[in-house]
Amino acid sequence: PESSSDHGYEACKATADWLLEHAPVRPLVGIVCGSGLGGLADMLKDQKFFSYSEIPNFPKSTVHGHAGRLVFGNLKGKPCVCMQGRFHLYEGYSIQKITMPMRIFKLMGVEMVILTNAAGGLNQDYKVGDVMIIKDHINMPGFAGINPLCGENDDRFGIRFPCMSDAYDKEMRQLAQKVGDELGYSHFIKEGVYCVLGGPSFETIAECRMLNRLGADAVGMSTVHEAIVARHSGMRVFALSLITNKSVMDYSSEEKANHEEVLQTGEQRSQQLLVYHTHIQYITSRD
Numbered sequence: 001p002e003s004s005s006d007h008g009y010e011a012c013k014a015t016a017d018w019l020l021e022h023a024p025v026r027p028l029v030g031i032v033c034g035s036g037l038g039g040l041a042d043m044l045k046d047q048k049f050f051s052y053s054e055i056p057n058f059p060k061s062t063v064h065g066h067a068g069r070l071v072f073g074n075l076k077g078k079p080c081v082c083m084q085g086r087f088h089l090y091e092g093y094s095i096q097k098i099t100m101p102m103r104i105f106k107l108m109g110v111e112m113v114i115l116t117n118a119a120g121g122l123n124q125d126y127k128v129g130d131v132m133i134i135k136d137h138i139n140m141p142g143f144a145g146i147n148p149l150c151g152e153n154d155d156r157f158g159i160r161f162p163c164m165s166d167a168y169d170k171e172m173r174q175l176a177q178k179v180g181d182e183l184g185y186s187h188f189i190k191e192g193v194y195c196v197l198g199g200p201s202f203e204t205i206a207e208c209r210m211l212n213r214l215g216a217d218a219v220g221m222s223t224v225h226e227a228i229v230a231r232h233s234g235m236r237v238f239a240l241s242l243i244t245n246k247s248v249m250d251y252s253s254e255e256k257a258n259h260e261e262v263l264q265t266g267e268q269r270s271q272q273l274l275v276y277h278t279h280i281q282y283i284t285s286r287d
C-alpha cells in the first residue's frame, strides 16, 4: 500500500491544529464551493482567509474559476469554514489527497458538510440554471477501483465498509425543498442522482446517453469523493448541483460543453443561490 504520510491521520491532525490556532472560529459547518459558486464565502461575517499555499500539507488549486483559499467566518451566527475552490482527480493528485480537506474539517469539529458543484444536465427535463439537490450518486471511478477509502483503513476516522445508502442526509434534503418552496424557487429546484467521472474531458454523446439510461440526472467531476470521505467519518452531507449546461444527447446537436458556459451560468444564478444557501444555513442553525 502507498504511504499515507502526506494525507494520513497525523498530517490531517497537524493541519487541523494549525488552522484552529489561526482561525477566528471553531467551525461546525464545512462548505465546498463549486466552479463559479465561490460567492457564498463572501457572505460570511468576521472573515479570515487562508490561501491554500500557506496551509501546511494542503494541496494547491490549479483550475481557473477556483480561487484556492479557505475562508472562516459566521453565516447567520453559525461558525463555518468554506473552501473557495476544490481539488479534482484530473489535477493529478491522488484521490486520498483531494479528499484530505474533509478529514481536516472533521478534526476541526465540523459536523455537517455542504458540497456544491457545477454539473451537466442529463435529465431531459432539466434546464440550465436548475439547482439539483443530490439524493444519491453513481461513483464511476469507484467501479474501476478508484475510491478515496482504498488502502489501509484508519479506524480513527471510520469503519472499513461504510454504508452509502444514506449518504445524502434526508432531513437536510427535505429542509432544502421546504426552503426552496418558501423562497418561491420550486420551479428551478429538482432532486436527482449525480454521477461523477474522472474528467477533464467532457462526456461524449454516447457516454451521456449511457449515463442517462443508467439513472443519472446530472454529471460532473467532483463531490462524490468528498461525500464518501465525509460520511466515512460520520459527518452529515448535503449537496447541490447547479445545472450549468445540458448534456449533448443527440448527434444532430451543434452544442458543445465548455468551461466558460459553466462559469457564466454560475454567475447568472449566483444571487438566488446565495439567498437559497443562506436560508438553508439559517434553518440548519435553528437548534
Ligand code: 6GU
Pocket (backbone or CB within 6 Å): 118, 119, 120, 121, 197, 199, 201, 202, 203, 219, 220, 221, 244, 245, 246, 247, 257, 262
Ligand atoms: Cl457537461 N460534464 C462534466 N463532467 N462536468 C461538468 C459538466 C459536464 N458541466 C459542468 N461540469
